[in-house]
Amino acid sequence: MGSLLLxxxxxxxxxxxTLIRSLLKRRPFHFSVSHTTRAPRPGEKExxxxxxxxxxxxxxxxxxxxxLEWEEVHGNFYGTSKAEIxxxxxxxxxxxxxxxxxxSLHLKRLFPxxxxxFVTPSRLIPLEExxxxxxxxxxxxxxxxxxxxxxxxxxxxxxxxxxxLADAExxxxxxxxxxxxxxxxxxxxxxxxxxxYQQ
Amino acid sequence: MGSLLLxxxxxxxxxxxTLIRSLLKRRPFHFSVSHTTRAPRPGEKExxxxxxxxxxxxxxxxxxxxxLEWEEVHGNFYGTSKAEIxxxxxxxxxxxxxxxxxxSLHLKRLFPxxxxxFVTPSRLIPLEExxxxxxxxxxxxxxxxxxxxxxxxxxxxxxxxxxxLADAExxxxxxxxxxxxxxxxxxxxxxxxxxxYQQ
Numbered sequence: 507m508g509s510l511l512l513x514x515x516x517x518x519x520x521x522x523x524t525l526i527r528s529l530l531k532r533r534p535f536h537f538s539v540s541h542t543t544r545a546p547r548p549g550e551k552e553x554x555x556x557x558x559x560x561x562x563x564x565x566x567x568x569x570x571x572x573x574l575e576w577e578e579v580h581g582n583f584y585g586t587s588k589a590e591i592x593x594x595x596x597x598x599x600x601x602x603x604x605x606x607x608x609x610s611l612h613l614k615r616l617f618p619x620x621x622x623x624f625v626t627p628s629r630l631i632p633l634e635e636x637x638x639x640x641x642x643x644x645x646x647x648x649x650x651x652x653x654x655x656x657x658x659x660x661x662x663x664x665x666x667x668x669x670x671l672a673d674a675e676x677x678x679x680x681x682x683x684x685x686x687x688x689x690x691x692x693x694x695x696x697x698x699x700x701x702x703y704q705q
Numbered sequence: 706m707g708s709l710l711l712x713x714x715x716x717x718x719x720x721x722x723t724l725i726r727s728l729l730k731r732r733p734f735h736f737s738v739s740h741t742t743r744a745p746r747p748g749e750k751e752x753x754x755x756x757x758x759x760x761x762x763x764x765x766x767x768x769x770x771x772x773l774e775w776e777e778v779h780g781n782f783y784g785t786s787k788a789e790i791x792x793x794x795x796x797x798x799x800x801x802x803x804x805x806x807x808x809s810l811h812l813k814r815l816f817p818x819x820x821x822x823f824v825t826p827s828r829l830i831p832l833e834e835x836x837x838x839x840x841x842x843x844x845x846x847x848x849x850x851x852x853x854x855x856x857x858x859x860x861x862x863x864x865x866x867x868x869x870l871a872d873a874e875x876x877x878x879x880x881x882x883x884x885x886x887x888x889x890x891x892x893x894x895x896x897x898x899x900x901x902y903q904q
Contacts, residue, residue, distance in 0.1 A: 624888055630902055656901060660894040664886050677886055684883035687863050687876055689823055695859040702855060703829055 510535075510600040510685055511617055515610040516625035517655045518648045519636035521668045525625055526604060528675050533682060535602035536594050541567065544582035557587075574616075575609025588616070607658040614661075621685050623678065624662040628669050709734075709799040709884055710816055714809040715824035716854045717847050718835035720867040724824055725803060727874045732881060734801035735793045740766065743781035755783075773815075774808030779846055806857040820884050822877065823861040827868050 512535065516522050529535070542556040543564050552558055559567070564583045567573050576585030586605060591613070594601045605613060614620045630652070638645050659665060664681055668674040690698050711734065715721050729736070741755040742763050751757055758766075763782045766772055775784030785804060790812075793800045804812060806823075813819045829851070837844050858864060863880055867873040889897050 626901075628897075628901065631904070656898055659888055659897070660890040662888040664883065665888040665897075666886060677882060680879040680882035681886065683876060683879035684863065687865060687880065689858055689861040689864040691859040698827075698858070698864075699855055702825070702827065705830070 509595075509598050510682065511595070511603075511613075511620040512601065512682065512685070513603045513605055513610045513613055513620050513622045514625060515605055515607050515622065515655075515662070516666075517652050519640070520626045521636075521671065521674070522604065522625045524671065525666070525668060525674055525678055526602065528671070529678050529682070530602070532679055533600070535600045536597060538586055538590050538594060538601065538603050540584050540586050540590075541573075542582060542584045544584075556584075557590075574612050575606050577606060591617075607655045611658065611661055621664070621681070622662045623664045623666055623681065624659050625666045625668050625674070626656070626659075628667045632669075708797050709881065710794070710802070710812075710819045711800065711881065711884070712802045712804055712809045712812055712819050712821045713824060714804055714806050714821065714854075714861070715865075716851050718839070719825045720835075720870065720873070721803065721824045723870065724865070724867060724873055724877055725801065727870070728801070728877050728881065731874075731878055732799070734799045735796055737785055737789050737793055737800065737802045739783055739785050739789075739803075740772075741781060741783045743783075774804060774811050776805050776807065779843070806854050810857065810860055820863070820880070821861045822863045822865055822880065823858050824865045824867050824873070825855070825858075827866045831868070 514522055514526055530537075539553060540556055541559050541564060543559060543561045544556075546552070546556070546558050550556065561583065564576075564585065567585070567587065568576060572587050572589065573585040574588055574591065576583055578584075586603070586609060591601075591603070595617075603610075603613065610620075610622050614622050634645070634649070640648075666674050666677050666681075689695070713721055713725055725736075728734070738752060739755050740758050740763060742758060742760045743755075745751070745755070745757055749755065760782065763775075763784065766784065766786065767775060771786050771788060772784040773787045773790055775782055777783075783805075785802070785808060790800075790802075802809075802812065809819075809821050813821050833844070833848070839847075865873050865876050865880075888894070
C-alpha cells in the first residue's frame with residue numbers, strides 16, 4: 507500500500523513539534539534533514555541533525571532551485587532540499603516532513619501523493635499566548651505571517667485542530683492509519699491480486 | 706468539516722456486513738436502505754434491512770430512472786434509489802452506503818466527495834470457505850463474479866484487509882476519523898477562519 511509522504515505544517519506556536527514528537531513515539535518515520543548555515547553545536551553530526559553549509563553554498567542552492575523552502579532565523583538560514591526528499595523517497599519507507607506552508611504546497615505540487623496536514627489551535631488567542639512566551643519581538647514578527655499561513659488552510663488535505671493534545675494525537679494517528687490503507691494501484695494492485703488468488 | 710458520504714463495497718462473504726455493524730456501534734451514520742425483490746429472511750424488517758418490493762414495482766422504478774444503481778443476484782434484484790440518497794444527503798449528516806462495486810464507482814462519479822472503501826480478505830481461501838457455508842450452488846454463482854469485483858479494487862479510495870476483525874474495525878474507524886478531518890474549503894473554510902480570529 508505504498509510508503510507515506512506526510513507533511514506537517516501550520517502557524518508557529520500551534521503545537522506542531524509536540525504533535526510530531528508524539529507521533530514518532532507511536533510509529534517510526536524517516537525524518538528529513540535540513541540544510542543550515544549555522545555552526546554545528548557540540549554533539550551535532552553532519553547529515554544527522556543538519557547538513558551544515560556556508561551562506562554562499564546556501565544561496566547557490568536557492569538560486570539553482572534546489573530548495574523546497576527556506577527561512578532565516580536569527581541571521582541563520584534553514585532549508586529543505588529537493589535532493590533530501592528524493593533520497594528519502596528512494597528508501598520506499600514512511601517519511602515525515604515539517605515544512606512551512608509554502609514548502610508544503612510546493613511539495614504537494616511536486617509529489618501529489620504527499621499528504622498535507624495543517625495543525626492549528628481553533629482560535630488565535632492561545633496561539634498569541636504561546637508566541638508571547640517567545641518574546642514580544644518574536645511575537646510581532648510571527649504574528650505578521652499568521653494571516654498568510656492561515657489563508658492557505660483550504661489547500662491542505664487535513665486540518666488538525668490542536669486545542670487538546672490527546673485529541674490531536676489521536677487524529678494525526680488516525681490519518682496515518684487511514685492513509686496507510688489507500689487502495690493499491692498499478693504494480694502494487696497487481697501484487698495484491700496475485701497474492702489474493704494464490705492457493 | 707462537512708458530512709461524510711462513506712461507501713463500503715467488496716466481494717460477498719468478505720465480512721463487510723459485520724464490519725459495518727461494528728462501525729455503527731462506535732459512530733452513528735445514516736444508513737441507506739436498498740430496495741430488493743428477494744423475500745425477507747427471518748428477522749429482517751421492512752425499511753430496516755431493505756424495502757421489499759415486487760419485481761413489477763422494481764422494474765417500474767428502473768424504467769422511471771428512480772434507481773441510482775441496481776444489480777441482479779441469483780434472480781433477485783437489489784437497487785439503491787436516488788430518492789433514498791437524496792433524502793439522506795438533505796440531512797447533512799454522515800451517511801454510510803453498502804453498494805456493489807459498480808454502484809460504488811457510479812456514486813463516486815456522481816459525488817466525487819464520496820469516500821469509497823473496499824473490504825476483502827487478503828486471500829481467496831477464507832472467502833471461499835465463507836461462501837461454501839452458503840451452499841455449493843451459491844458458491845459457484847458468487848465465485849464467478851469475484852474476479853470482476855476484485856479487479857475494481859484500484860479504483861477505490863481505501864482497502865480494508867479483513868483477515869482479523871479487530872484490525873479491520875480499527876482501520877475503518879481510523880478512516881472515518883481521518884476523513885472527518887478534511888481541511889475545510891469554501892464557506893466552511895471561511896467560517897473556520899472567522900471563528901479563529903474572533904476575540
